[in-house]
Amino acid sequence: MLLKDKIVIVTGASRGIGRAIAVTAAREGADVVLNYWGDNDAAYDRRPAIREVLDDIASLGRRAIAVEGNVAARETGPALMRAAVDAFGRVDVLASNAGICPFHAFLDMPPEVFETTMAVNLHGAFYVTQAAANQMKAQGTGGAIVATSSISALVGGGMQTHYTPTKAGVHSLMQSCAIALGPYGIRCNSVMPGTIATDLNAEDLSDAGKKAYFEKRIPLGRLGAPEDVAECVVFLASDRARYVTGAALLVDGGMFVNLQ
Ligand SMILES: NC(=O)C1=CN([C@@H]2O[C@H](COP(=O)(O)OP(=O)(O)OC[C@H]3O[C@@H](n4cnc5c(N)ncnc54)[C@H](O)[C@@H]3O)[C@@H](O)[C@H]2O)C=CC1
Numbered sequence: 100m101l102l103k104d105k106i107v108i109v110t111g112a113s114r115g116i117g118r119a120i121a122v123t124a125a126r127e128g129a130d131v132v133l134n135y136w137g138d139n140d141a142a143y144d145r146r147p148a149i150r151e152v153l154d155d156i157a158s159l160g161r162r163a164i165a166v167e168g169n170v171a172a173r174e175t176g177p178a179l180m181r182a183a184v185d186a187f188g189r190v191d192v193l194a195s196n197a198g199i200c201p202f203h204a205f206l207d208m209p210p211e212v213f214e215t216t217m218a219v220n221l222h223g224a225f226y227v228t229q230a231a232a233n234q235m236k237a238q239g240t241g242g243a244i245v246a247t248s249s250i251s252a253l254v255g256g257g258m259q260t261h262y263t264p265t266k267a268g269v270h271s272l273m274q275s276c277a278i279a280l281g282p283y284g285i286r287c288n289s290v291m292p293g294t295i296a297t298d299l300n301a302e303d304l305s306d307a308g309k310k311a312y313f314e315k316r317i318p319l320g321r322l323g324a325p326e327d328v329a330e331c332v333v334f335l336a337s338d339r340a341r342y343v344t345g346a347a348l349l350v351d352g353g354m355f356v357n358l359q
């Protein structure tokens with residue numbers, strides 16, 4: 100088991116990639132703190148989603164608690180660490196995954212859409228990472244932080260001008276944190292998923308032509324599944340990746356390299 104008896108915090112764990120990370124970590128022997136934001140789940144009509152994740156983890160024989168909190172709020176990171184320590188005694192791994200992508204054109208982008216996307220995706224990742232790093236440093240046991248960046252850190256999207264800079268920022272955050280936290284034995288890496296079928300892009304991909312375009316562009320011939328990403332996060336969080344820090348792993352079925 101890759102994460103036997105590790106304590107893992109996952110942000111954005113009620114649905115999609117975060118849910119898969121949480122369940123995969125539990126399958127690999129971890130106990131898990133599940134962060135989520137009910138307002139976001141409600142926007143997708145999925146408000147009880149976290150209950151299913153708690154049940155999945157219990158059925159694997161591992162422990163989990165759910166802690167609601169908007170990662171964009173500065174106090175959420177420290178609150179997550181307190182909850183983890185109260186329930187399980189320490190923090191070994193953070194999967195900083197929560198994110199939003201409200202597709203919108205650039206020229207008439209409402210400032211609140213831009214600012215909320217920055218606040219959740221980038222500021223949220225910063226504050227939760229900072230809180231986890233302080234907890235791990237105080238424990239003196241090292242740790243691993245894996246952020247969900249994106250292929251969008253490397254390439255653009257005309258309806259994602261507010262989103263792609265947050266994913267480049269998350270990638271850069273992990274690179275700089277790898278330097279800042281290496282002396283404490285804390286490794287920092289990111290995954291860069293391509294197009295993974297989740298609620299986040301279900302509406303966008305309901306355009307059959309767009310979905311077919313992606314499937315054609317991806318050498319492996321299919322959209323990603325949340326579990327495809329989760330397995331890579333668990334690897335980077337595990338001791339198998341003990342000499343890997345500051346790295347970014349594309350998990351995109353080969354889409355990025357497919358020029359022609
Ligand atoms: N789906 C895709 O194709 C890709 C997704 N990503 C990234 O993966 C991450 C997860 O995305 P998906 O699973 O697709 O999304 P999703 O919409 O399926 O799930 C989002 C999760 O984040 C939580 N959340 C939303 N806003 C939050 C907030 N303010 N505070 C705390 N939790 C919040 C929700 O409760 C839910 O658990 C995001 O960072 C996204 O940018 C990256 C590349 C591709």
Ligand SMILES: C[C@H](O)[C@@H]1OC(=O)[C@H](O)[C@@H]1O
Nearest residue numbers: 200249251293294299300
């Ligand atoms: C939500 C999009 O389909 C998805 O998000 C990303 O980060 C990927 O680049 C895709 O564009």
